[in-house]
Amino acid sequence: MNVVVGVTGGIAAYKAVGVIRSLVLAGHDVHVVATDAALRFVGRPTLEAISRNPVHTDLYEGVAQVRHVAIGQAADLIIVAPATANTIAKIAFGLADDLLGNTILASTAPLVLAPAMHTEMWQNPATTHNIAVLRERGVVIVGPASGQLTGSDSGPGRMVEPEAIVEAALAARGPRDLVGKRIVVTAGGTREAIDPVRYIGNRSSGRQGVAIAAAAATRGADVTLIAANLEVAPPASVVLTRVSSARELADATFAAAATAHVVIMAAAVADYRPEAVAEGKIKKETQGDRLTIELVRNPDILQTLSENRRDGQVIVGFAAETEEDPGALLELGRRKLARKGSDFLVINRVGWDAGFGTGENSVVTLNRAGDIVMEASGPKASVADRILDLLS
Ligand code: CTP
Secondary structure (H helix, E strand, C coil), X not given: CEEEEEECCCCCHHHHHHHHHHHHHCCCEEEEEECCCHHHHCCHHHHHHHHCCCCECCCCCCXXXXXXXHHHHHCCEEEEEEECXXXXXXXXXXXXXXXXXXXXXXXXXXXXXXXXXXXXXXXXXXXXHHHHHHHHCCCEECCCEEEECCCCCEEEEECCCHHHHHHHHHHHHCCCCCCCCEEEEEEEECCEEEECCEEECCCCCCHXXXXXXXXXXXXXXXXXXEEECCCCCCCCCCEEEEECCHHHHHHHHHHXXXXXXEEEECCECCCEXXXXXXXXXXXXXXXXXXXXCCEEECCCHHHHHHHCCCCCCEEEEEEEECCCCHHHHHHHHHHHHHHHCCCEEEEEECCCCCCCCCCEEEEEEXXXXXXXXXXXXXXXXXXXXXXXXXXX
């Protein structure tokens, strides 16, 4: 795993060496980003020797490689140890006046801070507020411990021991249980052209599929995301193929599925498309008061994937249903599963107010035998993790 260790200017910087060392010994690729103040407490040669990589400090070095964002984008995990009150304040406000600030802002990786400061600074309302803001954003704060501080004083403010920081940081990173797995995820909703300016579409935003792709990449999988008209940004950590119509989605998915361990069909695929696409814009002048568009069936991608699955390949389908009665919803799901032949079917209720376009989802998952193997409700990111737990 690519771990960035940010070292800032406090006496506890000497203990950062222990954090770096135990990450390196555990097999991680460690890149140190030190502030100028940190290098007053611990020498660059020490940090370079222990991390086995050059130490980065200067925002204006390596500008051609866009280093100020490259280090953050490549990170799987960022640990700042020690994190001074000043650095904590800067991170809380999103300041980027040095390389570490830029690195943190440019990263989507989990961020773990190990504060170290005098008790008064730790208990100052400004620091308390900044810590609360960061915790709310999902930043993991490890410590500080209570004990002897640099001077004769003692109290909360000591940086916790390196081993405990590493342990908390790796836990924050979550499982890496999908390393070596190739996973194809389809997301979004297809559009079927009527004429050059109009299409038949659906209300899928792609949020659930994108959340699955992002979570799978975080857990170490090689992810191909086949994206049909997403309303949300795709994660940077996946191979992206953009498509629009059901037939484009089919071609891209079959090609990617040829080498995939898992295919997850979260996209909302149009079942029908206009039989003929008008060359020019359809005009009222020629159509009059009625317009009839003849639709023909699109290929069923999920069914074809299931019929042609390779040995050991796992195929996951979704079922978007408007049925409100839970028993009838399950029954519809079981019939769909039997038709499609996938290994799992994730059923979610959709409607005017549910499923599409929202940040939350509520799903019931069936296995091939039609048994309920998982039920989850909540943010789409946590539903994504529950689906991946099942596959893992
Ligand atoms: N699907 C597909 N190809 C299609 C239609 C759907 O691969 N032409 C996939 C979807 O990606 C989803 C699953 O099949 O994983 C079920 O989609 P859904 O729209 O719920 O079901 P349909 O097959 O379209 O059946 P119906 O609309 O009649 O409920």
